[in-house]
Amino acid sequence: xxxxEQDPGPFNVPEGATVAxxxxxxxxxxxxxxxxxQDCRKEPKxxxxxxxxxxxxxxxxxxxxxxxxxxxxxxxDSKLSDSATYLCVVIPFSGGYxxxxxxxxxxxxxxP
Amino acid sequence: NAxxxxxxxxxxxxxxxxxTLQCAQDMNHNSMYWYRQDPxxxxxxxxxxxxxxxxxxxxxxxxxxxxxLNKREFSLRLESAAPSQTSVYFCASxxxxxxxxGYTFGSGTxxxxx
Numbered sequence: 549x550x551x552x553e554q555d556p557g558p559f560n561v562p563e564g565a566t567v568a569x570x571x572x573x574x575x576x577x578x579x580x581x582x583x584x585x586q587d588c589r590k591e592p593k594x595x596x597x598x599x600x601x602x603x604x605x606x607x608x609x610x611x612x613x614x615x616x617x618x619x620x621x622x623x624x625d626s627k628l629s630d631s632a633t634y635l636c637v638v639i640p641f642s643g644g645y646x647x648x649x650x651x652x653x654x655x656x657x658x659x660p
Numbered sequence: 661n662a663x664x665x666x667x668x669x670x671x672x673x674x675x676x677x678x679x680t681l682q683c684a685q686d687m688n689h690n691s692m693y694w695y696r697q698d699p700x701x702x703x704x705x706x707x708x709x710x711x712x713x714x715x716x717x718x719x720x721x722x723x724x725x726x727x728x729l730n731k732r733e734f735s736l737r738l739e740s741a742a743p744s745q746t747s748v749y750f751c752a753s754x755x756x757x758x759x760x761x762g763y764t765f766g767s768g769t770x771x772x773x774x
Contacts, residue, residue: 550702552702592703594763650702650703
């Protein structure tokens, strides 16, 4: 089982739609969670951190469910510019170096 | 612009050839990393350097070596390239290791080994 799993998609949605992605992680002791965005043939960039209480940044809402070991990303009022691959990132507790574990990503395509 | 600079952007190698991927950051970050990204897989850590003067193996170190030349520069060397090393390579840096939120990535090197 992969340490971080994501539905690869693609999610094809019209502009203005609301779309949600989930990401599951296997290590129950994981301590930090993030969403990164990666445009086609570009480098990943941090979208937002995910806090235990949930957090919002404009049209983006991230939530953490420790009991079920998943994090989610909700995008409201999708824009064409939201088309990208969204990477789930988890830092498992290791007692040493805090290695980032990347999911393979979920691809989002927003169409007119 | 401040950030992480990788060279080259593209490279084609023949099996058995060697090459060095260069990475430099100008953000005064302590930690630097090399990842590879393959289709259908997440970024996988090859090597990292938590601070100047130290390097450690990541998840997939076989076939690679690294050098933390100074605080700014972290190079990745393929001594004898194999087709399995065809991938996109990303260098990244962060102020401190394992913080997750402060990673800055370079634009990547697309390597093909034939």
